[in-house]
Amino acid sequence: MLPGGIYNETYGQEMAILRTPFRWALLIALLVLAIVLPMLASAYVLAFLCYVGVFVIAVMGLNILSGYAHQVSLGHAGFVVVGAYATAFLSTRLEWPFWVTVPCAGLIAALVALVFGTPSLRIKGFYLAMSTLAAHFIISWGVMRLPWLPVGTYSVPVAIPSLGGIPLTSDRHYYYLLLVYVVVMALFARNLMRTQIGRALLALRDNDIVAQAMGINVFRYKLIAFGLAGFYAGVSGALWGYWVGVVSLEQFSFWESVWYLAMVIVGGMGTTLGPFFGTLFIRLLMELSLNFGGWMLGAFPSVGGHIVGGLSFMANGLALVLFLIFQPRGLAHAWDIIKTRAMIWPFSYEARRGGGDAM
């Protein structure tokens, strides 16, 4: 929503991502804050932010696929797994440098996503979701049996990343690296929605039969959406692998796929800020439930250790359900409402329904 007195008089103004100088200033302030944050934050918070940063990229990819193009995918963790294992292979077996393996892992994951996106030619909606579900399990199963893995294990080490000969070993270094990746990929995703591809994906979302009738090659754009989601997932998996140092299958169960989708929905499907809000919210919930579970374990030792894991599942599941019932458009929409209310107070937000940023 535009502030009072500002109108779009040219096409460039209408398509601008940052329309007013105020928004530019806000973004720059946010970036400055992000850069300064590691100097103020504790190690725990820094690790948390790194975790969120790695996940945000994957969620951005799923946002393109499921948020903008509405091809609901229950198998996103499978693509992340591909990226992570590809990184492990490329960095340890072939010993490629960091700045090559990450994009390559993304490309490999994108290829796998394309393969598992081909059913979208014939099926859609719930059926496609089921095929992505099957894809997740098949990918996980296949990864366990890769020929180059040592028999009996599926936990693979990843080499230490280094840029220009400087090894990145501390969380602080990694945070800045992640910041660059996150900003670049978020900008790319946002900008994508302004292009022909983005418009085609939105047309797909609204009504794919009509889109086909208008001449948009539906299958091609569905594949593009899958490929992009796979690329983002692969990059995320690669960055995860480098950060943790070891990739193993337990890190990417089916539940991760569910939580990725939950992050997209809770954050806001098909919005730029959605992945950020969603990832932060769900990860925060998981941290809180882990801490609460740990406290409860200390206070009531008779309860078993599984209470900790159980609580995070309950919190996430409950969050997803509650958001679907009460705020299906997610936190990004709630944020929009807050901004609009602030702008046009004392008038009611409802009077503005129908306006606002469609993307």
Next chain:
Amino acid sequence: MFFQLLVAGVALGGLYSLLAMSIVLIYKGTAVLSIVHGQFVVFGGFILWAFLSLLGLPLSVGLPLTCAVIATMGFLLQRLALQPLIGQPFFAPVMVTIGLFGFLHGVLLLTFGPRSERLDLVPEVVASLGRVSVSSSQVLGLAATALVWALLIVFFRYHRMGLAMRAVAQGHHIAQSTGIPVKRVFSVTWAVSAAIASLAGVLIASFQGLDIVIDFWGLKVMAVVLFGGLESIPGVVVGGIALGLFETLAAGYVDPLIGVGASDIAPYVAMLLILIVRPHGIMGLRRIERV
């Protein structure tokens, strides 16, 4: 060996069919595809185990009590989480069931923890017919499936609530306009379906042992639901047996080639194949989409 695998496959298929029946029941009655039934399965098994082992109740009391508890669970789920979403597009309730799947997994971890137990409903007796051996739990599974199927057929043809469910399945608005309380029918449908799922869970537990990973059966059985067409109960009987055979034959013949584990992936491979070849299943209705 082939006939042994055949018997095992049919027995497994019976269990798949039973669970798939409950999911198809929900879809027929409420147009919601439920992912959460896997949790009814595993909760059914664990609650019966708790009744039998921890409380020492006899089976004749424990089993109906378990079904009642899970039926209440299903009823509450529908009332609290799905009723607010009536009228929303198809995917919203499905996502809610996925969220509930996660939530109930957490509850399961909290209450029972990651343990595996044994659940013996009948004394384990293995009979041999020639080179093939059949165990009592396999027979029990098949008998229970057949019984539930017969009961469902009778229920839907003659009982008032069954007829009401069919009416609601054909058209919510028209059913409401003839005076059928559609929301109540939804709740009852969920309760009945959850009870059937808990029965399937009990049988699975006696067949394979009780473990918290049983809740993934709810995902595996989607292959059966898709195979039969989302709305056909005879279809899922055929589909269940087909999947059971596919899985056991895969385990028997493919395992020696690639190492253990073909049966883990078989349901998902079957799912993918069905979706690629014939998404609306063998007896399902092909939806014609109009703009």
